[in-house]
Amino acid sequence: MLVEAVRAAGSEAGWTSLITDVWDFIKEALAFFGEGQGLGPMRHRLEAKL
Known part of the structure; x- marks a missing residue:
């Protein structure tokens, strides 16, 4: 419901x-926002530990 409220407010604005x-390692969040809310990737940030 919160995401839908943000979408509606943003659209009106x-x-x-x-x-x-x-974060890539939080699979539940990826599934929620990707599959559940229709958001898709727009960029990838890569990291190497030194």
């Missing part, structure tokens, strides 16, 4: 997109 950050 003239936003053109909804963006959120999700």
Whole structure:
């Protein structure tokens, strides 16, 4: 319900997109926002431990 409220408020405010950050290792969040809310990847950040 919260995501839908944000979408509605953003649309009314003239936003053109909804963006959120999700860690790759949190599979539940990826599934919730990706499959559940229709968000898709827009970039990937890669890291190497030194």
